[in-house]
Amino acid sequence: MNAWDIVNSVMGYVAFTVTGVRCEAFLTEVMKNNLDVWAIRRVDEVTITAKTRGIVYKDVQKAATASGVEISYKKAHGLPSFLTKYRFRYGVMAGAVIFCIAIAVLSLFIWDINISGYSSLYERDRVLELLSDNGFHVGAFTPAQDYSSLKRKIMMEFNTIAGVTINVVGNKAYVELSAARLPPDRVSDGTLCNIVAETDGQLVLVEAYRGTAVVSVGQAVKKGQLLISGVYNSKIMGERIVHARGKVLARTLRKHSVFIPFDENFPDEQAALDEAREKLDFREKVEIRDIYVEKKTEHVETSDSGVMLEYAYVVIEDICERSEIFTGE
Amino acid sequence: MRKKETGHSYSGAQIEFYGNTVVTVDGCKEILEYEPETVKLNVGRYNVRFTGKDLTLKNLTDKQITVEGCFYNLEFEC
Numbered sequence: 001m002n003a004w005d006i007v008n009s010v011m012g013y014v015a016f017t018v019t020g021v022r023c024e025a026f027l028t029e030v031m032k033n034n035l036d037v038w039a040i041r042r043v044d045e046v047t048i049t050a051k052t053r054g055i056v057y058k059d060v061q062k063a064a065t066a067s068g069v070e071i072s073y074k075k076a077h078g079l080p081s082f083l084t085k086y087r088f089r090y091g092v093m094a095g096a097v098i099f100c101i102a103i104a105v106l107s108l109f110i111w112d113i114n115i116s117g118y119s120s121l122y123e124r125d126r127v128l129e130l131l132s133d134n135g136f137h138v139g140a141f142t143p144a145q146d147y148s149s150l151k152r153k154i155m156m157e158f159n160t161i162a163g164v165t166i167n168v169v170g171n172k173a174y175v176e177l178s179a180a181r182l183p184p185d186r187v188s189d190g191t192l193c194n195i196v197a198e199t200d201g202q203l204v205l206v207e208a209y210r211g212t213a214v215v216s217v218g219q220a221v222k223k224g225q226l227l228i229s230g231v232y233n234s235k236i237m238g239e240r241i242v243h244a245r246g247k248v249l250a251r252t253l254r255k256h257s258v259f260i261p262f263d264e265n266f267p268d269e270q271a272a273l274d275e276a277r278e279k280l281d282f283r284e285k286v287e288i289r290d291i292y293v294e295k296k297t298e299h300v301e302t303s304d305s306g307v308m309l310e311y312a313y314v315v316i317e318d319i320c321e322r323s324e325i326f327t328g329e
Numbered sequence: 330m331r332k333k334e335t336g337h338s339y340s341g342a343q344i345e346f347y348g349n350t351v352v353t354v355d356g357c358k359e360i361l362e363y364e365p366e367t368v369k370l371n372v373g374r375y376n377v378r379f380t381g382k383d384l385t386l387k388n389l390t391d392k393q394i395t396v397e398g399c400f401y402n403l404e405f406e407c
Contacts, residue, residue, distance in 0.1 A: 027360040031389045040386035042365050050386075 012078030013051050016060070020069030023048045029063040054080060110140050110173050117177035119160060127177065130157055142168055191324055192241045195228040197221045198321040201250030211244030221250065221319075230325050241325055248320050251294065254313045256283050261306035269302055276309035284311065292316045342372035349400045351387075352379060357394045360386075368396050376406040 018026055023046070030037050037060065040050040052060050054076060064071035076084075086092045113131070118124040131137065136150055151164040154177075162180035166173065195211070202220050206213050211228045215221060230244040258279045260272040295314040300307065342356035354370055354377065361376060362369035363386065369378045384398035 024360045024363050027363060027386065027389065031357065031360065031391070031394065034391040035389070038388050040363075040389070042363060048363070 009078050012054050012076065012080035014054050014057050014076050015049065015051050015074040016057070017043075017047060017049050017072050017074055018064060018069050019047050019072070020067075021046055022068055025067040026064055026069045029067045030060065033059060033063055035059055035063060049074070107171060108142050109171065110136070110138055110142055110168065111171035113138060113173045113175060115175045115177065117179065119179055123158065123160065123177075127154060127158070127161075127175070130154060131175070136166075136173070189243060191243060192230055192327060193243055193322045193324045194226055194230045195244045195246055195248065195320050196323045197223055197225045197227055197248075197250070198319045199223050199250075199252050201252035201317075201319055203248065203250050204316055205247065205249040207248070208244070208246040210242055211246065213246065215248075227320065241327065244322075246320065247318065249316055250319045251314060251316050252319065254288070254315055255310060256280050256287070256313075257308060257310035258283075259306055259308045266306075269307055272307040273300065273309065276307055280309060280311050288313060288315065341374070342377070344372075344377065344403075346400075349381075351395065351397050352400065353393065353395050355393045357392055360394070365398075370394065374407070378402075378404040378406060380404070 020026070023042075027040065027048075035052065035056050037050050037052045040048055042048050057073070061071055113128065113136075115124050115127060118127065130153060131150060134150055134153060136145055145168075147166050150166060154164045155161055160180055160182070161177050163178035165176040165178075167176075168174075200220075200222050203215055203217050206215055206217055206227070208228045211230050211232050213227070214229050215225075215227050221227065227248050228244045228246045230241050231239060232242045232244075233239050258276045260266055260276045260279075262268075262272060266272040266275055293313050293315050297312045299310040299312065301310075302308075342354055345353045345355070347353075354372065356372055357370045358373060359371035360368075361371055362378075363384075365384055366382065367378060367380050368384050368386070369376055379396060379400055380402040381398050381400040384396055384400075386394060387397045388395040
């Protein structure tokens, strides 16, 4: 069954037979009057069959009369004829109306809640509980829901959730959670800690204000490597653990890249490259701000699908990261 | 040198074949003959006759007619 068959079934059509020696004159008349007639077949020398819409059948009859042929109604097909057939069967009509009302009413309730983006099952259960406490549960009336208020409440309740989207599609509710990016735990000044490397690099300055420097200028370090130890050898008090403090600058490598696919907005390489430059320049302004850039190189790679642009920076930056010492006390 | 063929205005009926199974005739004035083996149309200054097998008039609209079937031959009768 193709699309036209579906349209014909919904709109309805009438099959008819034309009998006469001047069937061609009838067809010409139909064509001149621009009547919707299709599936014309020759049955024998004086008979043809065809189909038309129910609403233009009267015009087709007029065309038949004008061209001197006899037209006979064969059968009506499709939804209108079906409804006409049952128009006096009130039980069927009432059943159809009740069915439509039942579907319309039941679609106003939530039958299932689907949560995605949660970090743990505990978090999912707590979100479900919070939603339920605020009237958003299986069986709840959809038009009565205040989605903005629900979203606000979830975000206020959970620090680990940065955004909530609630979409109701039919009877199903989709709750999408976006996890928040939490800042690293701050090591307070009173805590015993070492200073380790935040990223890979080559040291250009090492100044230990408190604690013992275990690396020297010119040395290459890896991420997580100990730079200033919190174990301090005091000549008066002996070895003791302190909150290490200092300044360690290193030459590090940073890479930013972006891929712009070819589409109607960026049809050629130059347009895609301009867009890529704009994106990377913006990122540079945000991420390489207040950092001394020693060298910057650009690498362009063009493929059939798009352009990839990469900026590589050699920067000198502070790579200190505090790492708490657990003494077991 | 062959001239670039643009800007011409053609007159007469437009006959468009899709393989040998469907033909659309735009500019048909009258249906002169319709049989399962032959369809003859008046397209103005001349007549067009399609011959084939199981020919059906699929669609009729204002001056346009679509014929389906298996076509063997096309004749112009001036």
